[in-house]
Amino acid sequence: MYPGATEFGFELLVCRWAETSWPPEASDGPESDAAVLVSRQLGTRRRRWDTIVVECDPAGLAARARFGERELDSDLLHVVRNAPEEWAWYRDALPHPGYPWRYVRAAVHRAAGRGVVEKRRRGNRIEIRRVAPYPDWVRRIVAIENKPDLDASAARALSEQLTRDVETALADEVWVATHATGRCVEPALLEDIPVDVGILAFSFDADAPGDGWADASVEWHPSEVTPADAERDEDRRTTRLELAERAYGAGWRSYHETMRPDCRHFELRRFGRALVPHCAAKARPQTAAECAGSCADFEPEPPVWRTDGWPIEGGPGKGLQALLHGRREWVRERTTDGEKRVD
Ligand code: SF4
Numbered sequence: 001m002y003p004g005a006t007e008f009g010f011e012l013l014v015c016r017w018a019e020t021s022w023p024p025e026a027s028d029g030p031e032s033d034a035a036v037l038v039s040r041q042l043g044t045r046r047r048r049w050d051t052i053v054v055e056c057d058p059a060g061l062a063a064r065a066r067f068g069e070r071e072l073d074s075d076l077l078h079v080v081r082n083a084p085e086e087w088a089w090y091r092d093a094l095p096h097p098g099y100p101w102r103y104v105r106a107a108v109h110r111a112a113g114r115g116v117v118e119k120r121r122r123g124n125r126i127e128i129r130r131v132a133p134y135p136d137w138v139r140r141i142v143a144i145e146n147k148p149d150l151d152a153s154a155a156r157a158l159s160e161q162l163t164r165d166v167e168t169a170l171a172d173e174v175w176v177a178t179h180a181t182g183r184c185v186e187p188a189l190l191e192d193i194p195v196d197v198g199i200l201a202f203s204f205d206a207d208a209p210g211d212g213w214a215d216a217s218v219e220w221h222p223s224e225v226t227p228a229d230a231e232r233d234e235d236r237r238t239t240r241l242e243l244a245e246r247a248y249g250a251g252w253r254s255y256h257e258t259m260r261p262d263c264r265h266f267e268l269r270r271f272g273r274a275l276v277p278h279c280a281a282k283a284r285p286q287t288a289a290e291c292a293g294s295c296a297d298f299e300p301e302p303p304v305w306r307t308d309g310w311p312i313e314g315g316p317g318k319g320l321q322a323l324l325h326g327r328r329e330w331v332r333e334r335t336t337d338g339e340k341r342v343d
Pocket of ligand 1: 260263264265266267278279280281282286290291292293295296297298299
């Protein structure tokens with residue numbers, strides 16, 4: 001089973017499994033040296049995926065670190081990717097963005113404030129220079145839709161979305177992750193899922209040692225849906241880069257920014273090799289939606305928890321946030337160093 005038997009709990013475990021074990025056994029998978037970044041609930045304005053796996057060039061990913069741990073949004077990417085090696089007026093250096101230059105100027109100031117380009121004033125002109133070449137670090141993007149209970153109606157609801165995912169081909173590969181039923185033919189195989197979409201069936205055992213806590217079985221292999229002219233499609237490249245940048249900045253533990261670790265009932269519990277949220281008041285894992293200020297059981301940490309040398313500065317809630325934040329940084333660094341399997 002998985003924490004709380006909810007899609008949220010399932011999703012966190014799938015993310016953790018991907019972080020330690022991607023690619024699934026016997027899939028075509030990334031090139032063997034690929035570094036892997038995992039994020040959740042990311043997408044475009046039109047489509048949001050449950051889990052995103054970014055397969056990265058390790059040297060490129062290491063070079064990306066020069067631009068800081070936060071994501072570069074589309075405006076910053078426009079400046080950083082096109083910043084020249086030598087000082088130049090920003091309007092000479094950057095391609096016309098298709099919107100007024102004053103917005104580019106604002107992005108230049110923001111980029112310089114973050115230290116991702118250099119800027120200086122010459123007369124009434126602002127000149128920029130790059131701090132480093134922006135690397136080509138994204139190899140492939142894989143989208144995973146998590147549906148632990150993939151019955152006929154869930155499959156019908158998903159089918160149209162997945163067909164569109166395959167057709168738009170923003171991701172190179174699309175999977176559905178579901179909970180294994182133990183039947184000789186997983187029901188997901190009998191449902192109306194597009195043939196280009198892979199199916200992964202998961203079973204979890206929180207107490208199994210090592211990597212045995214999560215078993216991912218490939219029930220159906222996906223087709224690579226990357227278009228033939230992908231290299232020449234600049235719009236697709238840019239959108240994917242924006243997506244990858246968001247994954248770089250957010251990771252999958254970003255729930256610590258939206259849930260309420262500052263509630264006295266918020267706990268983190270170990271499940272196999274994952275850390276998942278647990279609510280002491282509800283005596284079960286809570287969902288991301290219910291763990292909010294509007295929760296009827298919400299109680300702020302008592303002030304006394306934040307004093308008298310509590311081992312974690314700022315109280316346990318701050319400590320949990322720092323822990324999740326720290327693990328996100330740590331995973332990024334370890335991944336950058338070429339170590340995929342992380343604790
Ligand atoms: S009581 Fe509500 S806000 Fe507090 S941890 Fe539980 S679900 Fe979250």
